[in-house]
Amino acid sequence: MNCPVCNSNNTKVVDSRLSGEGFSIRRRRHCQKCKFRFSTIEEMEILDLIVIKRDGHRENYNRDKLIKGIVKSLEKRAYLEDDFQKLIREIERDLQKKGGNEITSKQLGEIVIKRLKSFDQVAYIRYASVYHSFKDVKTFQKELNRLLKQKNNKK
Ligand SMILES: [Zn+2]
Known part of the structure; x- marks a missing residue:
């Protein structure tokens, strides 16, 4: 410099x-x-990635948008800023590893959900339900029950 x-x-x-x-x-x-x-x-370098939406519309990957969605799912949850940043970096690394310069919004959602699952169980359920990634109500209920069970076991 x-x-x-x-x-x-x-x-x-x-x-x-x-x-x-x-x-x-x-x-x-x-x-x-x-x-x-x-x-x-x-x-920090911005990921050069095209996201293909459900309706076929294409847009540039937007980190702010990704962060907003995750922050929303983490509402009222306790987490450290450092851990959160690590989570975002891991998600972006996964996006990159997926290869190519295009990704569907569904694939993107799946990566976020996978990482959130080990980050915060409640946020994971919230995020997954907002993005309708559960196959059906039954799958959603199953995940919810599993989460409740884990909580009870901790007591
Ligand atoms: Zn000088």
Whole structure:
């Protein structure tokens, strides 16, 4: 990173911190030559992916949208911000692993559901029911019963 004043490439990072929901890194730098102080912001790379909707409509993958849906399912649930960010990273890695540059919204939903299942059981049920991924009412009931059973066992 070159100094914006003297253009020297001898700049030193004095501080790094996460900002913007943890998806960007702010670095404070000092130019070693002219002593100018400045900050840079590095954005985390955005997944280059096309999502194919149920009706065949295509749109660019949107991280904000993904996060909104997951946050909604986690309403009133306790979780750590760090864990949440790890969850998002894991989901995006899974999306990438799926290969290619297109994914159906159904595949995307399945990946989220799979990750949510091990993250938060309640959020998992909420998310899955919103996205109608349960085959039928029976499957939904079965999952709900399994969850309730687990809760009772913990007592
Ligand atoms: Zn400088």
